[in-house]
Amino acid sequence: MKIIRAEHLGMCFGVRDAIALALDAVQHEPLTVLGDLVHNETVLADLRARGIRLAQQPAGVGTRTVMVTAHGASERAMSETRGRGLNVLEATCPLVHAAHRAVARLVREGFHPVIIGKRDHVEVRGLTGDFDEFDVVLDEEDVAKLCERPRFGVVSQTTQPIDRVRQLVRLIRERFPRSEVCFIDTVCQPTKQRQNAAVELAQKCDVVIVIGGAHSNNTHELVKTCSRFCARVHYVQTADDLQADWFASEQTVGITAGTSTPDALIGEVESWLRARKATVSSTAMEKANPILTPGAASIPC
Ligand code: SF4
16 A cells, blocks of 8 residues: 655644644633634644633624634624634635725726625635625536626635636536626635645545545535546545445555644544555565464464
8 A cells, every 4th residue: 555645745834833823822811702713623622621711603702802814804893703802813814805996996896796605604604794795606507697798897705616616617607608708717726736635645545535524615626626537535634434345455545635734633544544555565575475374383384
């Protein structure tokens, strides 16, 4: 069994910085994070253990300071939170900020905003929350439901696969040939790197393991991408989810992970696989050379 990691995998700088900011802030005063700081249960449990409180709504915040996650929030939502007398600490990733600036510029210039992404995702809620009129599209059916507008301004949730984004922009242009369609590419570089590395990995592996949180959009996108190039793709949240019968000897096993997956979880999966590799290698050796198996030497020839 050969084990290889994708060239780019795991936690991105935006999530690392947000976690570092939260851990620093809680040293000075009680802190509540609004929403999931990362879409990874293991990391969230660790943050709770370090005294950081988590709330899904401003009404549930029991501290004076509240943190907006790397996914960002609309200006409207942040003003409402400040209006409750709370201090807002922003951990919004600079690349999410760039997406906010892009859509605001398009709206200022008279384009109807269209966000390519998941309607209920926290980042998309933040990108659309300051506008009364907007559309969110994720597939061909959503594009078919769009009403004609003279000018469409299209940006994307930062963690969407760029291939899908470009395809949907093409579809919008085909459907509305008389409209002006302005697209600003806001897919972040870490997502592009992990997607490209996942394609390369899946092409040379017999089995691919994708590690990430159950609510991590980019992890599920990695699963879909790998599945296009490899028939045996398994999604796990931790090493405890791995199953021995997924693996055999003489296989190449690839590992990739979403942008909220900590290094420790990737390390645990790799260690599990290396232990498994040792087991399957010795089993294979025993089958090939029964005389070498422990105890076999005592069997009379
Ligand atoms: S996935 Fe991209 S946009 Fe989101 S936090 Fe990471 S680097 Fe920033």
